[in-house]
Amino acid sequence: MGTGGLLLAGLVLRPSLALAEGAIDIGMGGTPNGFAVWFDPIGLLVRPGSTIRWTNADPGNSHTTTACHPANGKPLRIPEGAEPWDSGYLLPGQAFEFTLTVAGVYDYFCRPHEHAGMVGRILVLPEGAPPPAAPTAGDGLAAEAIAAFPAIDDILRLGQVPGGLR
Numbered sequence: 001m002g003t004g005g006l007l008l009a010g011l012v013l014r015p016s017l018a019l020a021e022g023a024i025d026i027g028m029g030g031t032p033n034g035f036a037v038w039f040d041p042i043g044l045l046v047r048p049g050s051t052i053r054w055t056n057a058d059p060g061n062s063h064t065t066t067a068c069h070p071a072n073g074k075p076l077r078i079p080e081g082a083e084p085w086d087s088g089y090l091l092p093g094q095a096f097e098f099t100l101t102v103a104g105v106y107d108y109f110c111r112p113h114e115h116a117g118m119v120g121r122i123l124v125l126p127e128g129a130p131p132p133a134a135p136t137a138g139d140g141l142a143a144e145a146i147a148a149f150p151a152i153d154d155i156l157r158l159g160q161v162p163g164g165l166r
C-alpha cells in the first residue's frame, strides 16, 4: 500500500468532530409518559466559537438548558470567566442558541429534570490542546445529575456521546 492508502487511513480514523459553519444541534427528548428524559448527544466536542442549538424535540415535556453556574444557583462547572446561559422553559418545538468562546468543560442541566439526571457536557477544545479535567464542584447539584455527566475520555474518543434510551 502506498502513501495514498496511509493518508486515507488517517482520515478514516479521525474522531467525528462537529465543524459545521452553522449551529451544532443538541436535541431534548423524552418518552411519551415522561419516564425518561435526555439531551442527545449528552456529550459533545467542539472548537471555541461554536454555536450550540438546543431544540425541544419532546412532544410531552418542557425542558431547559441551564449552565451549572452560581448565577443559576448551581456550583461552577463551566470555565472561569465564561458566560453562563439559561434558556428558560422551552415548549415542544422551541429552540435556544448559545455560542461558547472560552475553552474548557461546560456542564449543564435541565431545571425540571435535574433529579432525573437530565444533564449534558460540552468540551470546547482548541485544535491540539490538552484535554481539561472534569469539573468537581458539586454542592447544590443533585447526585443523580452529577452521576450522569459523560466522561471526558468518551467525549474525546467519540466526538459525540449519544444520549437517550439505549
Ligand SMILES: [Cu+2]
Binding pocket: 037, 061, 062, 063, 064, 110, 111, 112, 113, 118
Ligand atoms: Cu428536561
